[in-house]
Amino acid sequence: GQQLNQSPQSMFIQEGEDVSMNCTSSSIFNTWLWYKQDPGEGPVLLIALYKAGELTSNGRLTAQFGITRKDSFLNISASIPSDVGIYFCAGRMGGKLTFGQGTILTVHP
Amino acid sequence: GAVVSQHPSWVICKSGTSVKIECRSLDFQATTMFWYRQFPKQSLMLMATSNEGSKATYEQGVEKDKFLINHASLTLSTLTVTSAHPEDSSFYICSATTGPLLNTEAFFGQGTRLTVV
Numbered sequence: 001g002q003q004l005n006q007s008p009q010s011m012f013i014q015e016g017e018d019v020s021m022n023c024t025s026s027s028i029f030n031t032w033l034w035y036k037q038d039p040g041e042g043p044v045l046l047i048a049l050y051k052a053g054e055l056t057s058n059g060r061l062t063a064q065f066g067i068t069r070k071d072s073f074l075n076i077s078a079s080i081p082s083d084v085g086i087y088f089c090a091g092r093m094g095g096k097l098t099f100g101q102g103t104i105l106t107v108h109p
Numbered sequence: 110g111a112v113v114s115q116h117p118s119w120v121i122c123k124s125g126t127s128v129k130i131e132c133r134s135l136d137f138q139a140t141t142m143f144w145y146r147q148f149p150k151q152s153l154m155l156m157a158t159s160n161e162g163s164k165a166t167y168e169q170g171v172e173k174d175k176f177l178i179n180h181a182s183l184t185l186s187t188l189t190v191t192s193a194h195p196e197d198s199s200f201y202i203c204s205a206t207t208g209p210l211l212n213t214e215a216f217f218g219q220g221t222r223l224t225v226v
Contacts, residue, residue, distance in 0.1 A: 033214065033215075035217075040200075040220065040222065041219050041220060042113075042115070042202045042204075042217035042218050042219045042220045043153070043202070043217045044217070045214050045215075045216065045217075048214050088152065088153070092215075095141060095158065095206070096143075096155060096158070097143070097153075097155070097204075097215060098155075099152045099153045099154075100152065101151070101152050102150075102151075102152055104150075
């Protein structure tokens with residue numbers, strides 16, 4: 001199936017640093033979602049974006065739905081060790097979710 | 110958020126046997142459930158969409174006779190991997206939606222690690 005282009009694939013950062021990751025697609029989506037997945041667990045929803053141009057925050061997380069509806073970014077400010085995990089973007093059109101390849105985040109204390 | 114429970118969390122089975130994985134929405138009725146497969150360090154790939162009371166819709170390349178899906182009630186969908194082989198070893202994850210699909214989130218189960226030996 002179709003996949004979104006998510007970058008970067010991995011990040012190694014120091015605790016306290018800010019993080020930014022993004023997803024792009026050749027297709028438009030009605031909804032953009034950002035998930036975090038810990039090893040051996042299912043994805044957990046972080047932020048949902050429903051309107052083009054929408055900027056939404058959830059604590060230290062901020063995400064935006066691109067105006068073209070073909071992209072989205074996620075920022076994490078002041079990273080902490082528990083931010084470690086795999087972050088996935090997902091675009092939804094109709095009932096189906098299409099996932100990005102994931103960004104593996106490692107935070108060094 | 111809504112809670113989706115998947116069972117078992119992990120299972121080891123012998124090649125040639127069948128394995129059933131359950132996905133339950135604990136505090137809401139899920140008209141639609143989705144089944145995904147995830148290989149190590151890879152993304153989630155949609156296998157099929159399961160609607161209560163009707164046949165599942167499978168994605169291209171997914172064998173419907175091998176991956177049997179039953180969505181008998183609004184809170185339960187099952188995935189049965191029939192005649193499992195080592196190449197079926199993977200992480201299987203379900204998700205469920207709470208209502209009309211446009212502005213509702215999909216909540217995921219904790220996943221099932223299947224190892225076929």
